[in-house]
Amino acid sequence: MMADAREDFSLRPAPAIPLDYPCAAPEPGQMTEVAPELFWARLPLPYAGGHVNVWLIDEGETWTVVDCGLGGNDTRAHWQSLLDGPMGGRSVRLLIGTHGHSDHVGFAGPFCEMTGAAFALPRAEWFLAVARKAETAESLLSAALNFYVHNGWPEDECRKALERRAKSFGRYGPLPASFRRIADGQTLVLGGLRWSVTTSEGHSLEHAMLLASDESLLIAGDELMPVASPPIGVQMYEPEANPLAEYFDRLARLEAVKEEVLVLPSHGSPYRGLRRRIEQIRGHFAKRLAQTLEAARQPATAYEICRTVFRNSVARGNMTIAFGQTLSLVNLLLARGALIGEAPGDGGPMRYLAATPAAKLDELTVAGCACPEER
Numbered sequence: 071m072m073a074d075a076r077e078d079f080s081l082r083p084a085p086a087i088p089l090d091y092p093c094a095a096p097e098p099g100q101m102t103e104v105a106p107e108l109f110w111a112r113l114p115l116p117y118a119g120g121h122v123n124v125w126l127i128d129e130g131e132t133w134t135v136v137d138c139g140l141g142g143n144d145t146r147a148h149w150q151s152l153l154d155g156p157m158g159g160r161s162v163r164l165l166i167g168t169h170g171h172s173d174h175v176g177f178a179g180p181f182c183e184m185t186g187a188a189f190a191l192p193r194a195e196w197f198l199a200v201a202r203k204a205e206t207a208e209s210l211l212s213a214a215l216n217f218y219v220h221n222g223w224p225e226d227e228c229r230k231a232l233e234r235r236a237k238s239f240g241r242y243g244p245l246p247a248s249f250r251r252i253a254d255g256q257t258l259v260l261g262g263l264r265w266s267v268t269t270s271e272g273h274s275l276e277h278a279m280l281l282a283s284d285e286s287l288l289i290a291g292d293e294l295m296p297v298a299s300p301p302i303g304v305q306m307y308e309p310e311a312n313p314l315a316e317y318f319d320r321l322a323r324l325e326a327v328k329e330e331v332l333v334l335p336s337h338g339s340p341y342r343g344l345r346r347r348i349e350q351i352r353g354h355f356a357k358r359l360a361q362t363l364e365a366a367r368q369p370a371t372a373y374e375i376c377r378t379v380f381r382n383s384v385a386r387g388n389m390t391i392a393f394g395q396t397l398s399l400v401n402l403l404l405a406r407g408a409l410i411g412e413a414p415g416d417g418g419p420m421r422y423l424a425a426t427p428a429a430k431l432d433e434l435t436v437a438g439c440a441c442p443e444e445r
């Protein structure tokens with residue numbers, strides 16, 4: 071359960087204090103030392119975001135690597151130049167995946183073959199990667215139509231969006247034949263430092279973070295990016311999931327970490343200012359929750375709420391992602407009793423209605439959100 075203080079959806083403008091970025095970004099094929107024996111390299115991505123960060127931990131004779139990029143020859147060429155160049159031709163003993171998305175572990179199979187590394191990640195993330203890799207346009211379509219159309223997305227429009235999404239398949243290469251499980255509460259010794267593993271549902275099913283025991287470094291994956299709040303969406307295979315609740319719990323636990331910690335995100339630059347960033351992200355989601363309630367002043371489907379709350383994403387053609395994010399807001403509000411779900415008797419789409427009195431809704435929508443992605 072979450073504490074009362076975190077059940078308040080009212081908008082708290084995020085502090086305007088910027089984050090500190092102490093590290094210069096590495097050039098392609100190069101790495102930058104961000105802490106003793108810990109190096110930062112970047113791999114290109116063919117879509118928004120531009121790159122994914124990977125972390126290289128010097129273990130003396132060998133390396134441990136965190137995340138390895140998308141499947142494909144472009145990633146292979148970048149790794150080859152890193153391995154032959156700044157990594158000095160040494161082997162890699164371990165590849166750790168923060169989570170199972172393709173830009174993090176899509177190249178895991180070839181990487182382990184090239185380097186001899188074992189592959190470690192949380193168990194649910196392994197199965198997520200296996201399932202995503204196996205998706206086909208056909209399998210996606212039947213599950214998706216059930217989920218999306220039930221939530222009000224007109225079927226013809228939904229089919230076209232799914233066909234576009236199907237074209238983005240193929241970003242996973244072969245996965246390694248097996249994996250080593252890392253799990254919440256575990257301690258790993260990497261590069262002479264002890265690291266504690268924490269996992270949580272949120273951006274993914276069991277997303278791992280690694281915190282150095284002296285709290286100098288936090289490998290944060292996609293959960294604490296410096297500019298964009300993490301996309302947190304309900305997936306079609308688990309329509310009643312409430313991933314935002316667990317994510318908020320994780321943010322609350324992270325407040326206990328030293329503010330001087332250097333946060334190592336998967337996209338964007340390493341930064342200091344953990345609590346400032348947590349407040350910004352909370353402000354962002356508070357705004358989205360308030361917008362969701364506002365959009366449900368009259369009974370509305372998730373499709374209608376999505377087109378209001380995420381109108382910019384929808385205009386850019388990211389409807390399937392925005393739809394999952396809408397459901398994560400809806401499911402959190404349902405769980406808190408702030409939204410009521412109405413299933414029509416005629417088999418039509420589910421509709422949602424704000425349970426909060428109108429005066430409270432006005433209060434919720436007054437303040438602004440200062441999170442960077444909204445500027």
Ligand SMILES: [Zn+2]
Nearest residue numbers: 169171273292
């Ligand atoms: Zn991700």
